[in-house]
Amino acid sequence: MSQTPSQKNTRSRGSGGRLLILLLVLAAVLWALSRGLKDHEAPPAEAEASPTAAAAVAPAATQPPPTPEPTPGPPAVDVTSWQLRLIDYDHPLGEDFAPPELTQVADGQSMDSRVAPAMSALIADAKAAGYSVYFCSGYRDYDTQYAIYWNHIYEYTTQGMSEAEAHAKTRLAVNWPGSSEHQSGLCADILESWDQEMEPWIGGSGLMLWLEENCARYGFVVRYPDGKTDITGVEYEPWHLRYVGQEAAAYMMEHGLCLEEFLDLYQVG
Numbered sequence: 042m043s044q045t046p047s048q049k050n051t052r053s054r055g056s057g058g059r060l061l062i063l064l065l066v067l068a069a070v071l072w073a074l075s076r077g078l079k080d081h082e083a084p085p086a087e088a089e090a091s092p093t094a095a096a097a098v099a100p101a102a103t104q105p106p107p108t109p110e111p112t113p114g115p116p117a118v119d120v121t122s123w124q125l126r127l128i129d130y131d132h133p134l135g136e137d138f139a140p141p142e143l144t145q146v147a148d149g150q151s152m153d154s155r156v157a158p159a160m161s162a163l164i165a166d167a168k169a170a171g172y173s174v175y176f177c178s179g180y181r182d183y184d185t186q187y188a189i190y191w192n193h194i195y196e197y198t199t200q201g202m203s204e205a206e207a208h209a210k211t212r213l214a215v216n217w218p219g220s221s222e223h224q225s226g227l228c229a230d231i232l233e234s235w236d237q238e239m240e241p242w243i244g245g246s247g248l249m250l251w252l253e254e255n256c257a258r259y260g261f262v263v264r265y266p267d268g269k270t271d272i273t274g275v276e277y278e279p280w281h282l283r284y285v286g287q288e289a290a291a292y293m294m295e296h297g298l299c300l301e302e303f304l305d306l307y308q309v310g
């Protein structure tokens with residue numbers, strides 16, 4: 042059956058109207074969708090504040106690494122000079138060594154005359170900062186070190202330790218005669234008061250903290266730092282200060298290096 046023109050026109054108008062409605066609905070849906078997406082977008086500031094959101098935007102792997110602070114190298118010091126001499130069991134001073142000249146500093150203790158003024162200044166400033174300061178031990182000659190060492194061995198063996206055990210325990214705190222820094226006159230044991238115990242736990246507070254933070258200004262370092270026993274062979278001694286000169290001291294204390302590590306920086310080849 043053939044269609045009449047009027048029937049055709051009506052049908053055309055009807056399908057045109059449906060298309061218009063469809064387009065309007067589609068436009069409405071698109072508009073609603075775009076509104077919905079906008080509502081779900083977090084404000085830019087919030088996205089930056091949230092580490093998770095920031096990570097989602099820019100993965101950590103693609104972020105440029107932070108620019109490292111330029112660190113100047115070790116100071117130009119003569120590591121063969123007297124104040125940087127390494128003194129330990131493998132590098133002993135020997136039985137006959139004595140400092141060229143000694144000067145009394147405080148509490149009956151003396152030091153090498155070249156470093157005594159620096160220690161006097163340190164003690165004066167620590168007192169001015171409000172601490173009681175007791176100069177426990179400075180220069181010790183070979184015979185004194187010998188007596189201290191063997192007294193420890195006697196004490197420990199009397200307590201029931203074997204000779205080997207007694208030596209192992211003694212060496213953590215007392216250097217073998219001839220290999221103690223105290224024989225050099227370049228070091229000082231400084232305590233807060235005359236009865237303060239020489240134990241690692243006194244570190245990190247009171248005068249011990251002040252010494253750690255200020256000793257480098259006078260050319261001294263905490264010679265046996267915490268956590269370096271495997272390198273120095275000596276337990277943490279926050280009270281034992283060793284003169285190395287201001288430049289070396291500043292670098293060592295700032296970078297947390299013990300003398301062995303500092304000297305290693307200058308090894309050639």
Ligand SMILES: [Zn+2]
Nearest residue numbers: 223229230281
């Ligand atoms: Zn000491």
